[in-house]
Amino acid sequence: MPTGVALRDVREQLFDAAERVLLRDGANALTSRAVTTEAGCAKGVLHRHFADFDAFLAELVTDRIRRVEAQSAALRASAGTGTVAGNLTLALLELFGSVAVAVVSLVISRDGLRARLRQAGSAGIPLLGEATTMIAAYLAAEREMGRIAVDADVDALALTLIGSAHLLFAGREDDPPDAAVVEWIVTTAMADPIQRRLL
Structure with a gap:
C-alpha cells in the first residue's frame, strides 16, 4: 500500500473515494480499508483525520x-x-x-x-x-x-x-x-x- 502519496485535500479525496466505493459496491462494502485503497493512500491517513470510521x-x-x-x-x-x-x-x-x-x-x-x-x-x-x-x-x-x-x-x-x-x-x-x-x-x-x- 502506498504511504507517500501526496493528498492535497485529504478529506475531500477520502470523501470522493468513499462515494466511488458506495456507488460501485454498495453500503456493505464501505470500510476504512476500501476507502483508503480507493483513495490510494495508507489506512492510517483516514484515522489521522477522523476519530473513527463512524x-x-x-x-x-x-x-x-x-x-x-x-x-x-x-x-x-x-x-x-x-x-x-x-x-x-x-x-x-x-x-x-x-x-x-x-x-x-x-x-x-x-x-x-x-x-x-x-x-x-x-x-x-x-x-x-x-x-x-x-x-x-x-x-x-x-x-x-x-x-x-x-x-x-x-x-x-x-x-x-x-x-x-x-x-x-x-x-x-x-x-x-x-x-x-x-x-x-x-x-x-x-x-x-x-x-x-x-x-
Missing part, C-alpha cells in the same frame, strides 16, 4: 447535506423564473442523480451512523430531510409569488415529491429513470396547486 461517515453525510443546502439556495433563487414543474424536475434530477440515494442507503444500514447524525441535530433520514426542506422552501417562495395556490400545503407536496423521486431512483444505479418520468411525477403532483392558482 466519525468519517458522519462527516461524509454532513458534507453531502451542505451540498443540498447550497442547492437549496439556488433553487429558491429560481422562484419566479421558468416553470414550477421545470424547476422542480431539474432540482430532483440533480439531487437524486448524484450520490444521494447511495448515501441514504448508507445511513439506513448503519445504526451507529444514524445515532451520531441525530446527536448532531439531523432529524428523520438525513439528506432526505434536508431535501424535503429544500423543496418546501422553494414551493413556499412560489406560493408567495402567486405561481401556486395560496392554500397549497407545501410541506405535503415536498414530502410527496421527495418520496416519489427517491422511489424512482432507488435501486436503479445502472438505469436511472428518464428525465421525462421525473417530469411526469412532478407535473402530476403539482397539477392541482398550479391550476387552482388561476381560480
